Amino acid sequence: MQGLNKSTIQDIEQIEDVQRDLIKKELPERIVQFGEGNFLRLFIDWMIQQLNKQGLFNGRVVAIQPTPHGKVVPKLDVQDGLYTTILQGIQDGEEKQEIEINSAISRGLNPYEDWKGFLDLAESDDIEFVFSNTTEAGLTYREEEFPDHTSPLSFPAKLTALLYRRFTSKSGNPNAGLVIIPCELVEENGKLLRSLVLRAAEDWELPEAFVSWVNDHNNFCDTLVDRIVPGYPRDTAAEWEQQLGYQDMLMSVGEPFHLFVIETEEELEDRLPFQKGGLHVKWSDVKPYRDLKVSVLNAPHTMIFSVGYLSGLSTVYEVMEDSVAAEFVDRAIYQEILPNLSADKKEKESFAVSVIERFQNPFVKHQLTDLGLNAVYKYRTRVLPLLNSYTVSNGEVPPAMCFSLAALFHYYKPDSVHEGHFLGKIDGKEYKVRDDQEAMDVFIDFWNKDDQITLKERVNRVLENEKLWGQDLTRLPDMTATIVKFFEEIREKGAKKAVETILNLQVENQK
Template sequence: MQQLNIAIDRSQISNEVEFKMEEVKLPEKVIQIGEGNFMRGFVDWMIHQMNNQGLFNGKVVAVQPTPHGKVVPKLLTQDCLYTVSLRGIQAGKRVEKNEIITAISRAINPYTHWADIVTLAESPHLEFMLSNTTEAGITYYKENYNYKESPLSFPGKVTAILYHRYLAFEDKAKSGLTIIPCELIENNGDRLRELVLQYASDWNLPQEFIDWVNEHNKFCNTLVDRIVTGYPKDELDHYSKTLQYEDSLLTTGEPYHMFAIEADEDIAEKIPFHKAGLNVKWGDVTPYRELKVRLLNGPHTMMFAVCYLSGVDTVLEAMTDETLRSFIEQGINEEIFPMVNMEKQEKEAFVTSVIERFLNPYNKHFLTDIGMNAVYKFKSRLLPTLQEYVSQNQKLPDAIVFSLAALFTYYRPLRVEGDFLIGKRGEQEYTIRDNPDVLLQFSRAWNKVDSNESSIETMVTEILANQELWEIDLNLIPDLTQTVTTDVNHIVNNGMRVTVMKKMKQVTR
């Protein structure tokens, strides 16, 4: 079986694979820091779609973000070609599309080939910088500047690249870049600019350069949304038969995608994702962040403990369980949906896509993974909805409050093991992963209950009062303490499955 490479014979490509190759060499318009699964299956896939339609006509140079990366050698071996396989549910139907992506022109390890990065920074064709270095990438790391070597940190690399570019052009006003970070932190563009300016100050770079960064480079806040599951190591037989070639960078993901970019019309015209039929939103990203956090991330947090303690392991299993699906849809449709401030038609379309994503048979989205750092997730994803629901309706949202009681029960430890707690579902143990302070609070509180030193009501009251966890005293929300206490008691005494079935029967009466 052949290795994927640029000289591949089109006649040997299976009909299951779409492969389009530009006949004309395109200029390198994008420097991309980060070459992992997400960028290859999201941004580079998008640029490929634009190039195929003659809308962008530019290539990406992929840059390794850390010293220990393994992707660049694989890209170089495959002439920067790789396959994206998108599988899931669309319009109620199961779909699978395999496509060879040709957006990347070359890949560079900056720690061994920094001179190549400098040459690229000086290119008149370069217009954009894109990135995904994980949330940990947009952080400060004190380091010295050596113009002959790559900085270690991501913001340091951005600063050095911009400084080389600043020095290379006489017309400063026309030499700036549009910088579009894809890291999953709020206001990622603003934060990256702050760090670049901090590095410029640390390194005593000229004030004129700092002015140029502020005046002629655009840092865009963004929001990205697509599940990219990466290399399908458990399904290689399927892909070997389907593709008829080997691809060490085969990248799988879901069909759904959304990219919100806080930028003006001028930038949208230069990199016109939307004209290629892609789900890209230009302008303020705030409403789309709320849409995603509340109607996608919120239901994930709402379901994880209820469904896991009911005996299922994945989102898909929960959605194919009649009782659990009723619980999930009650929370989405009746409690979260009305609290999202956006045009109804767009909200409805998003909810439809969320349900399809939850039903994706190709994604094993484990509930215990969703349950990592669940206290923070509840505070950020569900608590604002709970508070607004109470304010508007003068009553508690049943599903959201029940999910809080389920979270309390999920955090009941059997024992401490290293940095984590171990819980128990029936005869099966599971790992409770969260901030050490959070785990300590729950461990101490449950230990008092289990040793009869305290009641469940006292435990619930103490934890709800902890403003280090929630930022407010949740006991001040009318009826919340008693309702959570009652629900926890029912779960402990009767089990989750029996309790949630009883609740859903009460709802349907």
């Protein structure tokens, strides 16, 4: 079976003529994109593809390899930037599937091998936009020397070097500034990225005129992105290639739902006509949408990973197929989360319906163990604000949120400790726990003292740790007693039976 590239598209019967025409079309490179992973290719590059199909953007993307050991750029080179996007899921109550060849990427570029080629991008009059998704760790500062001949490691340093070359090559032209749209899941990501660029400029002692140009003529946007992208379908790749009629090393699977919120200092819809192209993009203040997403999507994810896994389930879809676990999710969202959100009632309820549909997507294998990575930090930032709001409103702590924390205690039981992580084991099946070292040490100590002090004392020590939670949780009404009770029920009955106890408790409270 032949591979996907520009020389083979004419011979592949399954490719529609309109796709061939777009692939052959000569379009300028208008976007520098830091990152070439599944998410960007099925989110930003998918959006650019939709605009190009409609003749609304007419530009392509140069995808920059973010780390020295990346594996995607060589595959992009082999496939001439082409790859297949597969959107599958439930939308408006119906199954949906869309398959197409994406030609938004013109080429991949490895700056560690071609630093000059990377900097040359800055001199192009066609380049207008910068997108990025280098993970949360990418938006951090690293002290590095000014990159005369070789690429620095960090994303902010690369961006600073690119902007400085553009500033010098364009003689500080105010109209040569770029629109910079980071997609990392960090609050105020645009403002943070600008501060990192300015810090690099200061450390490198770059001219004050450059600093002013960065501040005054480059638009750093805050954003919120939302789409679940499992990526390459390892388990079904052979079946997909048989259906498609060609081999594709970069095919990527995602859900139909997408949301992109961009907070900008200038009007950009004419230059990036996402809405005109029918895409779910909001040019708006990010915070209300972030609060809604974190509360109704991310917080339930953090609540169900341990409950589901301890109940013998592996994916979010399996959780939603299990009547008891699904009821737990439903109660958490509709009884504990939504009533205490300040968002518009219609909007938050509509978003909740879409979240349930996304959780029920049979095509997305969202592993619970993946959701459990850095779970203490996630619980602190996603669930605790909701727990506090519920407690203030109701005078008692919320049962489902507390049960999920008790389940986290059990999930964080170490079977063997290793550098940077430990392994847990449930029913003979091992799983990896990764978190901040301090968080892991707290739970290692909790379980090591199993026979030395009472469960109440051990739980109390964890809950009162303000470094871990940002507050002393023992000050909440009956918090320690509630966690102890749920912890013991999970230990004695198993998580699934214990969940039923919680559901019954909530039913009783409604009578």
